[in-house]
Amino acid sequence: MTSPREAILARVRASLADTPSAVAVSRTYRLRGERDRAGVIELFVERVRAYEATVVVADDPGAAVASALEAAGARRVGIAPDLDRRLRPPGVELIEDQGLDSRDLDGLDGAVTTCASACAETGTIAIDGGPGQGRRALSLVPDLHVCVVRAEAIVETVPELIAALEPSAREGRPIVLVSGPSATSDIELTRVEGVHGPRRLVVIVAT
Amino acid sequence: MTHSSLDPAAARDARPESFPHAATGALANHQVRANIRHATTSIRRKRAGVVAEVPDWELLRAAGAAIKDETLASLDAVLIELEASIQAAGGTVHWARDAAEANEIVVGLVRAEGAEEVVKVKSLATDEIRLNEALEGAGIRPIETDLAELIVQLAGERPSHLLVPAIHKNRVEIRDLFRERLGRPDLSDDPTELAEAARLHLREAFLRARVAISGANFAAADTGTICVVESEGNGRMCTTLPDVLITVMGIEKAIPRFRDLEVFLQLLPRSSTGERMNPYTSLWTGVCEGDGPHAFHLVLLDAGRTRVLADPAGRPALRCIRCSACINVCPVYRQTGGHAYHSPYAGPIGAILAPQLLGEEGAVASLPFASSLCGACYDVCPVLIDIPSILVHERGKAVARERSGIEGRSLKVLGKAFATRAGYERAQRLGRKLQRPLARDGWIAHFPPGPLGAWGRSRDLPALPAQTFREWWESRDEPA
Amino acid sequence: MIDRVALFVTCLADTLFPNAGKATVTVLERLGIEVVFPPDQTCCGQMHGNSGYPAEATALARRFVDVFGGFDAIVTPSGSCAAQVREHFGDLLGGNDRGVPGRTWELSQFLTGVLGLEDVGSTFEGTVAYHPTCHSLRLLRVGDAPLRLLRAVPGVDLRELPDAEECCGFGGTFAVKNADVSTAMLDEKIAAITASGAENVCACDSSCLMHIGGGLRRRGVPVRPIHLAEILAS
Known part of the structure; x- marks a missing residue:
């Protein structure tokens, strides 16, 4: 008996029997942006803010993290074990995620992470499990996500972002793209910020 | 939470109706029509705004179409590469020829895990194969976690829109549903409060879930990476927290390269929700030690897709990335909503995809005629599917299959008559003669049954004038 | 030339x-x-x-x-x-x-x-709403050509047609095969025409005008369907 796999592949081949296989993809669209560094940062800030997220540009990201947590009233905060010391504010109970279970994460007031890269045009931050980012659940389950973005990690366009992330995909690392706080438009297509993911997103651009 | 026994949609499906028939019923529901008009008007405006700001939009559309065509033209190789990449990354790949096979695989995997419930991310593929019914039949409780899918599931209905399955319900109706089904008599109709109620209701389900089921927006063959785009975070919850993740995906969702996401992640969010980027995009590659599920299963679903592939004229329908832009601009959908289409795929894309997937049989056979061919769908399609042309192609298939009624016979007779000048002019004279009992004061306002009667239910018709243009032209040529 | x-x-x-x-x-x-x-x-x-x-x-x-x-x-x-x-x-x-x-x-x-013309020597008296028919708009891409011609006619008082680019619901055999949906679309078009306040509704297709005009007459709406050529010939 033919396996489903072989049957499907045979159907595909039969369907394509008289089809030329060469289809050229022409990548004539913009592969990179044209703004200078300051312009890219400015666009990123504007676009993240458009999602109703909080954006701070800071030359002292540690202090910015501290004030973001204080402003949110977050006391017990999850971090990755390898989060940079300078991003760990004093006076807050920092809990390193050494395999916390989902309920532990749910009991936290927030999480502080870094990110891998970011895209200005779409106001997107990308998390790929690299240094300071932790596993995906850390920046998902708590209701507040404070994310520190190195200014030089911000690219202008989506093709540049995908190019920056491709090595992580090849290594099999999971990636999450975050563009603003969680939202739904399911009720009358009216956008409501905050459903299951963190309802508050604070993005700190470290210059 | 189940909807198998009292599902009005299921009862209706047992008695297949044509689109015109179902549409007539839908038109009577003024509340639903008002809800849909309101929602589609707002999404159209948003989409137009964020598309206009992309200077290379047309180039992206062309590239999106080309990548999809490239995939389809070598789909066997792409699927084999995808399978190998996922296996290399610790995932398992299953193949399902049809809905029954896919459901059997999924039920088997859930049972092997000993789970009695699963959390689900909104997935058209699983709607299409009616996975929830199969799970319920096996004693497994599916929990829809997308807000709109939850609304539809709680109401015991079927989705009416690809992207916003509860588009037919307004906030007051949702409030009433949540008051009753979530035991929250305190709720107001504020969307923020309703979303909060869903959050509380589902959080516990996410935390205890052992198995999750998702669909896929894209699957990159070279890296084996699956991509799910979403807004609420329920997708992230489902693909991150449970022990086992099962993804059911139509075979046409594969793309050759991870890099191709640079095109689709621009086209999709702007076309679908009218955002520059959707809030969350999850990309995972097999399993990752210490982060997320420890087992990942991909179910590759045919269920008619190879049938679509076999017809070169209908094949571009498989480019579809399920953005729903065509639905939101469709003047027919705007009047009827999605239920009249008898398929999870409603609107213009549904009208070309559903009949092809199902072999042009049953309730969906009339869908290719459910269009005025206005072309608004083609204008907005991010992967340049010429939907009007495929509708016409599908009409031809329907006409060739079913021997004609009065309309078909009339068109055949006219076709023959118009083949010669004499026949054409004879038809003109005959028309003038036949209309005599009907025409009054230059108009026909009362009609015999049949196509003319259908016209006459809401419109008068000018009577044929005493002189055709060509008769006037000839009289003009005569010397005065 | x-x-x-x-x-x-x-x-x-x-x-x-x-x-x-x-x-x-x-x-x-x-x-x-x-x-x-x-x-x-x-x-x-x-x-x-x-x-x-x-x-x-x-x-x-x-x-x-x-x-x-x-x-x-x-x-x-x-x-x-x-x-x-x-x-x-x-x-x-x-x-x-x-x-x-x-x-x-x-x-x-x-x-x-x-010909590169806009003024073709016409005169016309009256208020006009222009309905861009779907095939002229989205297949032929006539753009604003009809509007430019209309604007050049002395005496034409152009009125804005709300949601002008929405299909009127004709669609050839669609109008009879899906008569009820076609009618619902027509009702919206007629409401828009009425809202425009124009005495004439103008288009580049007799077929759509037949549908719109038949609907106007059935509903007793005193708006005259008129082909673009008829205005330009005046």
Whole structure:
């Protein structure tokens, strides 16, 4: 008996029997942006803010993290074990995620992470499990996500972002793209910020 | 939470109706029509705004179409590469020829895990194969976690829109549903409060879930990476927290390269929700030690897709990335909503995809005629599917299959008559003669049954004038 | 400079709306163009093509090319018939179209695009709402050509038609096969026309005007459907 796999592949081949296989993809669209560094940062800030997220540009990201947590009233905060010391504010109970279970994460007031890269045009931050980012659940389950973005990690366009992330995909690392706080438009297509993911997103651009 | 026994949609499906028939019923529901008009008007405006700001939009559309065509033209190789990449990354790949096979695989995997419930991310593929019914039949409780899918599931209905399955319900109706089904008599109709109620209701389900089921927006063959785009975070919850993740995906969702996401992640969010980027995009590659599920299963679903592939004229329908832009601009959908289409795929894309997937049989056979061919769908399609042309192609298939009624016979007779000048002019004279009992004061306002009667239910018709243009032209040529 | 055109009047205008054809002749002749009417013409086959009868549509397309193949310019007062010739003949005839599609023009496209004119010497008194028909808009891409012509007519008081680009619900056999949906779309179009406050609703297609006009009359709405050519011929 033919396996489903072989049957499907045979159907595909039969369907394509008289089809030329060469289809050229022409990548004539913009592969990179044209703004200078300051312009890219400015666009990123504007676009993240458009999602109703909080954006701070800071030359002292540690202090910015501290004030973001204080402003949110977050006391017990999850971090990755390898989060940079300078991003760990004093006076807050920092809990390193050494395999916390989902309920532990749910009991936290927030999480502080870094990110891998970011895209200005779409106001997107990308998390790929690299240094300071932790596993995906850390920046998902708590209701507040404070994310520190190195200014030089911000690219202008989506093709540049995908190019920056491709090595992580090849290594099999999971990636999450975050563009603003969680939202739904399911009720009358009216956008409501905050459903299951963190309802508050604070993005700190470290210059 | 189940909807198998009292599902009005299921009862209706047992008695297949044509689109015109179902549409007539839908038109009577003024509340639903008002809800849909309101929602589609707002999404159209948003989409137009964020598309206009992309200077290379047309180039992206062309590239999106080309990548999809490239995939389809070598789909066997792409699927084999995808399978190998996922296996290399610790995932398992299953193949399902049809809905029954896919459901059997999924039920088997859930049972092997000993789970009695699963959390689900909104997935058209699983709607299409009616996975929830199969799970319920096996004693497994599916929990829809997308807000709109939850609304539809709680109401015991079927989705009416690809992207916003509860588009037919307004906030007051949702409030009433949540008051009753979530035991929250305190709720107001504020969307923020309703979303909060869903959050509380589902959080516990996410935390205890052992198995999750998702669909896929894209699957990159070279890296084996699956991509799910979403807004609420329920997708992230489902693909991150449970022990086992099962993804059911139509075979046409594969793309050759991870890099191709640079095109689709621009086209999709702007076309679908009218955002520059959707809030969350999850990309995972097999399993990752210490982060997320420890087992990942991909179910590759045919269920008619190879049938679509076999017809070169209908094949571009498989480019579809399920953005729903065509639905939101469709003047027919705007009047009827999605239920009249008898398929999870409603609107213009549904009208070309559903009949092809199902072999042009049953309730969906009339869908290719459910269009005025206005072309608004083609204008907005991010992967340049010429939907009007495929509708016409599908009409031809329907006409060739079913021997004609009065309309078909009339068109055949006219076709023959118009083949010669004499026949054409004879038809003109005959028309003038036949209309005599009907025409009054230059108009026909009362009609015999049949196509003319259908016209006459809401419109008068000018009577044929005493002189055709060509008769006037000839009289003009005569010397005065 | 084109000084001679063949008129493709369309089967619908020939039989049911001869005034649209006569008006087209008037406008073209006023501009000093010789109009030829090849009497062997019948129908472009659009209705057959769009309804799923490609064999009949192909036969009519072949006939069209035979009748009009010898002319440098073919002008028609119909956006959708021009679209059938320009956009679909190539596929139907497998390329054996003798270049006819590229030489076939909807009236407003011919006047503005080929002749480069906007003012064609008309005068008209009245308020007008312009409805861009779907095939003129999205297949032919006539853009604002009809509006530019209308704006150049002294006495035309153009009124804004809300949601102008929405389909009126005609769609050929759609109007009878899905009569109720077609009617619902028509109701919205008529509401928009009423809201515009215009006394005339103008379009480049007699077919859509037949649908809109029939609906206006049935509902007792005192708005007159009028073909663009009829305004330009005034």
